[in-house]
Amino acid sequence: MIIVYVLVAVMLVASIAAYLFKDLVNAVIAAGLMSLMTSILFYFLQAPDVAMAEAAVGAALVPAIFIIAIKRTGRYEE
Amino acid sequence: MRRIIGIVLLAIVVLGITLSLAEIPFGTPKTHVGDYYVNEGVKETGAVNIVTSVVLNYRGFDTLGEITVLFIATIGLGALLKTHKERKKKRDVTPASLVLSTGCRFLFPLLIVFAIYIIFHGHLSPGGGFQGGAIIASAFLLTYLGCNRARANERRYKLIESSGGLVFVIVGVLGLIFGGYFLLNFLPKGTPFSLFSAGIIPIIYIAIGLKVGSELVSVIDNMVGESV
Numbered sequence: 415m416i417i418v419y420v421l422v423a424v425m426l427v428a429s430i431a432a433y434l435f436k437d438l439v440n441a442v443i444a445a446g447l448m449s450l451m452t453s454i455l456f457y458f459l460q461a462p463d464v465a466m467a468e469a470a471v472g473a474a475l476v477p478a479i480f481i482i483a484i485k486r487t488g489r490y491e492e
Numbered sequence: 493m494r495r496i497i498g499i500v501l502l503a504i505v506v507l508g509i510t511l512s513l514a515e516i517p518f519g520t521p522k523t524h525v526g527d528y529y530v531n532e533g534v535k536e537t538g539a540v541n542i543v544t545s546v547v548l549n550y551r552g553f554d555t556l557g558e559i560t561v562l563f564i565a566t567i568g569l570g571a572l573l574k575t576h577k578e579r580k581k582k583r584d585v586t587p588a589s590l591v592l593s594t595g596c597r598f599l600f601p602l603l604i605v606f607a608i609y610i611i612f613h614g615h616l617s618p619g620g621g622f623q624g625g626a627i628i629a630s631a632f633l634l635t636y637l638g639c640n641r642a643r644a645n646e647r648r649y650k651l652i653e654s655s656g657g658l659v660f661v662i663v664g665v666l667g668l669i670f671g672g673y674f675l676l677n678f679l680p681k682g683t684p685f686s687l688f689s690a691g692i693i694p695i696i697y698i699a700i701g702l703k704v705g706s707e708l709v710s711v712i713d714n715m716v717g718e719s720v
Contacts, residue, residue, distance in 0.1 A: 462618035463543050466610070470626035475708060478633050482715045 418458055425451045436491050438484050446477040538681030538690035539615035547620070548693045552675040555696075556660060559703060563657065566707045573714045587640050596638030603631035611701035615690040621697040625704025632709045636716055644713055649706040656703030663692050663699070 425448050432444035449472030456465035521527070529546055537545040547555055588596075607627035614620030635642045667676030675692075682689030 463541075463620070463623065466619055466623040467626060470623060470630055474630040475626060475633065475712075478637070479711065479715055482712075 418455065421451045421455045421458070425455070438489055438491060439481060442477045442480045442484065445480075446473050449473040449476070534684055537677060537693065538684060539693050540684050540689075541615055541617060541620075543618070544615045544620055544693060544697070545690075548696050549675075549677055552664070552696070555700070556664070556675075559657065559660065559700060562704065562707055563653075566710055569711055570714050573717065588638050592638045593640060596634050600631050600635055603627060603634070607631065607701070607705070611697055612687070612694065614697040614701075615693045616685065616687070621700025622704055624697075624701040625706075625708060628701070628705030629708030629712065633712050636712060644709050646710075646713065649709050649713070652702050653706040653710065656699045656701075656706070659699035660696055660703070663696055667692070 428444045428448040428451065432441045432448065435441040435444060449468060453465045453468040453473060456462075456468055529542060529550065533542045533545040534540060537549040539545040539549065607624040610619035610627060611621055611624035614624070632644055664675040667678050668674045670676065670678040675696075677691040677693070679691035679695075681691055684690075688694075
């Protein structure tokens with residue numbers, strides 16, 4: 415059960431980092447890491463269906479779409 | 493004065509939420525519907541994966557609504573970004589290196605095969621149309637990023653998306669015709685644990701997989717556009 419606490423700790427750190435980063439690409443990577451940890455957590459909580467959807471959408475598609483959006487707008491937050 | 497009123501109101505809200513949440517015994521089953529699905533689901537729907545039997549059989553109409561929400565979001569994005577596509581600015585792109593483009597070409601069919609496996613086995617193992625569709629979209633995303641100027645055919649993915657939605661609704665209406673209920677499982681259930689079982693569930697999941705996949709591909713296609 416210790417791995418669940420490690421995952422939750424990484425999720426907390428990653429989400430706070432995503433909030434604090436001024437470089438939005440770094441923030442997107444941190445949010446993607448949060449999604450990946452969420453997906454592993456779903457797997458350990460015996461919800462493999464949700465884990466697959468979370469890994470494919472949250473850790474692959476959403477960061478890519480965000481990065482394309484950042485490329486079209488601005489990279490740094492004031 | 494306003495600040496004091498605000499703090500008092502906040503305290504009342506916090507107190508109310510705390511008191512009401514303290515009364516709820518979390519984790520204890522209040523309804524018996526979950527037990528019913530676990531015990532009777534395989535017998536009634538033929539799908540070994542209980543999640544699938546709930547998503548596509550007991551709550552199939554809700555899934556149709558979810559598909560519609562994704563469809564509307566895709567249409568909105570397309571309508572918003574289509575105007576950008578008119579003025580094509582072709583910027584100089586550094587071509588992807590040989591390793592990257594070859595790796596993408598190597599991985600793309602494997603990802604598609606994995607997605608098809610996930611979709612076809614939605615009623616037997618974890619996964620299904622949504623997950624498989626997302627994997628299809630990530631395979632296309634890989635080619636958009638890695639292969640030079642590889643683009644999905646717009647007419648084709650629009651056709652696939654429309655026919656996926658149409659198949660879902662037609663199967664539902666056929667249930668209405670044959671059994672009197674929308675999305676009734678009118679086909680034979682077959683033996684559990686075999687690929688051709690669970691009646692209409694695999695058909696609907698294939699339709700959902702194609703629809704979700706092509707919708708997400710169209711999102712990526714609209715966002716990337718011509719400018720990358």
